[in-house]
Amino acid sequence: MALRYALMAALHEAPATGYELTQRFRSRLANVWNASHQQVYRELARLLEDNKLLVETVAQSDKPDKKRYHLTIAGRKDLEEWLNTPQPRPPVRDPLLVKLFAGDLLDSDVLKEDIEKLKQDWLAQLGYFRSIEHTYFRQPSALSRQYRLQYMALRRGITQITAGLEWLEELETTLEELDDAP
């Protein structure tokens, strides 16, 4: 049910094609929602069927045609209702923590590689989020309510990753101590 509303929220911000929405999910909305392009296209077709969206076909001479989707009045209303009712928090399912939980079967070198990979991913993500912060949210107090709330969504991403990186440091320290005194 929620993917519909993630898509509608993105389209409420600005009309877009399925391809563009998929890209937003992978970049600017990386800490908000993610979905594969297949899932996006399928859900857009359903939303269109339900009259929550309109299509505008954009012919392109060089590349394949685009279908730009717009939120309808009904769609906007539907989104508004959803936004103003309580929603569940995201489920927790973290393979890395499963690994730690069965730590006695886990090889230390493998774990160190996992940590290094995760750290690199998170650092790249953090750099990206910080660049958005720097370019679009220099003086949050001067912004409209709408943009300040969007900024808080971005802040969530930044603080989550920062906390994650600090925890990774703690984990690395633990592993070093275990190496020193086995």
Next chain:
Amino acid sequence: MALRYALMAALHEAPATGYELTQRFRSRLANVWNASHQQVYRELARLLEDNKLLVETVAQSDKPDKKRYHLTIAGRKDLEEWLNTPQPRPPVRDPLLVKLFAGDLLDSDVLKEDIEKLKQDWLAQLGYFRSIEHTYFRQPSALSRQYRLQYMALRRGITQITAGLEWLEELETTLEELDDAP
């Protein structure tokens, strides 16, 4: 695929019934994995079919019978292989951030209720995790590698919630500023 291994990891720690596993997912493993009892029973049946588990039927005079599951050698080996290969990080899908993203359609009072509810949930969760920390992990440096790694899984839960609560404060401050100067 990963639920299998979450279950196997829990059973590797200690044999248990489907009911007990469901309870662990809701309490001590709340920051690691979650699954409904229906999902747990279904997956246990599959694991049994695949000879990764053994059942021990425990007759009870007063309550209904129990089925206690044990990890087999094959199951343990399977788990070990999984643990030592790279696993994907959890997908990101947060309805609250979707709400903030379409903040112009979101009522401030509704948002404040969402925040209050989430804060209470997180505080309860944090209190619970801290009580585990206090009772079982007083001197982490004195523990075996296995338990130190389990402790780091718990630490992840604690630091995640702590960061979440700090972000909620930031969000509340933003809302107050918006209320003062509209």
Next chain:
DNA sequence: GCTCAATATGCAACTTGTTGCATAAAGGAG
């Protein structure tokens, strides 16, 4: 010239997760 990545869309099959229901007995609240 050839291969690979990016743009742009989608179908089909499958796995995972959710929701609703069912059964059965004990013990506590009212």
Next chain:
DNA sequence: CTCCTTTATGCAACAAGTTGCATATTGAGC
């Protein structure tokens, strides 16, 4: 005495998410 919660298990239908494949064009790198 009746209703609700806890313990204990599970089926069935459905929704959501993943994986593999398909097509068509442009531009960049080797």
